[in-house]
Amino acid sequence: MRQLIQNYKSGELQLVEVPDPILRPGGVVLETKNSLVSVGTEKLMISLAQKGYIGKAMARPDLVKQVINKIKVDGLVDTYKAVMSRLDTPVTLGYSSAGVIREMSDLQGPISYVIGDRIACFGDGFATHSELSFVPKNMFVKIPDNVFFEEAAFVGLGSIALNAIRVTNLTFGEKVVVVGLGLLGQLTVQMLKAFGCQVLGVDISEAKLKMAREFGANLCLLSDVRGPMSDVVNAIKDFTGGIGADAVIIMAGSQDNKPIEMAAEISRDQGRITACGMVSLDVPRQEFFKKELKVVVSRATGPGKFDPLYENRGIDYPLPYVRWTTQRNMECFLSLVAEQRVKLEKLVSHRFKLDEALAGYEMLLSGKEPYLGVLLEYGQKSEPKRKVALSSNVQSSPTKVEGTIALGLIGAGLHANTSLLPTLKSFKDVKLVGLADAEGFKGRHTAQKYGFAYCTTDYHELLKDNNINLVLIATRHNLHAQMVQDSFAAGKHVFVEKPLAMKLEELKQIKEVYIKSGRQLMVGFNRRFAPHTLMAKELLGKTDNLVINCRVNAGFVPGDSWIHDASEGGGRVIGEVCHFVDLLQTLTNSSPVEVFAKATDKNGGDNLVITLKFANGSIGTITYASQGDRILPRERIEVFAGSSVCVIDNFKNLFYAKDGKIVKKKAFSLDRGYAGEFKALFSSLRDGGVAIPFDSQLLTTLTTFAIIKSIKSGHSQEITLDDLVHSTQEKICIY
Incomplete structure (x- = not known):
């Protein structure tokens, strides 16, 4: 289309x-x-x-x-x-x-x-x-x-004008001034007349005033934007018997303060002013105080918008x-x-x-x-077309990865455009074949920008494409689990952004399909591949009984964001804390076995402290806070082990000290490991092995479920892969 x-x-x-x-x-x-x-x-x-x-x-x-x-x-x-x-x-x-x-x-x-x-x-x-x-x-x-x-x-537009009338709280017979007689203003004049009001129109165009008269306006006044308002003010006072307008509805667009000043001057005591147009609202206090005026900004078409x-x-x-x-x-x-x-x-x-x-x-x-x-x-629309070709250079690639990796991307949102695709662009031997996004215009723009052969609004088109052997999933969280399963069923390798799943039952299904598929799965836990993480592991060596403090100044996300929605985003524990659970697994070289968590809100939220115990005796805390100031660097990890300490400061700076030896590394720019994760993934596809052990990815996701349970119950929770064998309805319903 x-x-x-x-x-x-x-x-x-x-x-x-x-x-x-x-x-x-x-x-x-x-x-x-x-x-x-x-x-x-x-x-x-x-x-x-x-x-x-x-x-x-x-x-x-x-x-x-x-x-x-x-x-x-x-x-x-x-x-x-x-x-x-x-x-x-x-x-x-x-x-x-x-x-x-x-x-x-x-x-x-x-x-x-x-x-x-x-x-x-x-x-x-x-x-x-x-x-x-x-x-x-x-x-x-x-x-x-x-x-x-x-x-x-x-x-x-009619509903916008109608809502402006409603929020003005008019009664039959009131005298209402409409300032600005463009399209919205003309609609407003007609509906005010239908409502039984006497209507006065003000505009800078004689042609629009003439039209308003034809639609029934009782009085139309030409306003000179460069001159004084006295003529308009006096005419309205005459029309209202010296009382002033019962209400003023501003439909004009203006960068200066003249419309609101005029509205105040022509209003009666206890008058109402509704601003619907794009106008400055620097209220003239003295006039508003003297008349005790009320002003409201109408919100588009009304409740629900x-x-x-x-x-x-x-x-x-x-x-x-x-x-x-x-x-x-x-x-x-x-x-x-x-x-x-x-x-x-x-x-x-x-x-x-x-x-x-x-x-x-x-x-x-x-x-x-x-x-x-x-x-x-618009003319007659042709037959449905959910796939648009952008390039004819689509070469066949075998299902097994033997050389060229041919990638299909599902989801062209902000994360894909700012982090994933700019990184993938540097891998010259990875072929970008197809891109699927529910919003076709965004999908086309991104596909064209990065050189995909085609775009589509139906991700099943990618799964049917034998030229694609790797599917990258970067959609909203609630879609991940099903898309992972569908991709395995189509014989594709899968890279999925976190989280892997939002429910225990989904995780169980993924495990079963993964085992049958014989394909690779990697979740986008990129921080384990960051240069500072790899250097920290090398400096620390293989050490048990680590003590780790991980502090995340996460920043505020509005409560109505999809991220907090239980059915779409799953909340920030499932959606982001998983990153730091995986990071602690990486640094400890061990699996989490127990977790205890407390949040400022018993129902969860995004201000919490988590304590994790690992199989090798290590312990770690994750302090995840949304109520801090963004001026503080977002992430800081401190590791204490065997008379040594290692600090990763926002993945830009590293400090290590042991027995008087000090190592410092400072990067020019922040690197959270996106290039490293793709390098590891592509190497594993070509050479065998896995970039992240499958059980480790399952445990990270299970841990986030356990964190939520711990917050709600007030008790520590055991973390075990047995949950994926002996799942119950109680465990599935984590919300």
């Missing part, structure tokens, strides 16, 4: 061929008929992306501060690589569209759908400017029979308690259109075929023509 994307680094807009989206649970695949260009939002995004680095920095000073702090911790080189990788990421455009259901999963709910139903959709990443898109069930609604696709494509459980999982809010969610606002807006209370035909200034989209955006950015509502039109 074709999709409109923009590279945030260069600002370049492209219409590209990407693999069709796959159907996922709890949603539909939309075949787009029309999508609406949100002129204000999208023009702002495009303009920001087209700025140079200095321009981007000036526009986002908050991110500049984060970069400066990262430089202090990780150094200039590593920070530069990370920032460039984040910038060199494509983004989709569009968030309001309409079309028909092409595919659908089981949609449980009060409304029934069938393939071919006409639906209107909203949401970043869902209602994009693309021929097809996957849309979760809370982000689309049925289109009334007498509403056209063109009209239904306004559903996103920006809530991943609502948007992505389809978990609705109960209607008796949250009457107007995003989806219910969408339904309400379309009902107003169906009843002709909101008229949209006059709002459409331009229509472009998808093939003409780039020319359309050029027109918007150049300002050569006046515009308001811009619609994209």
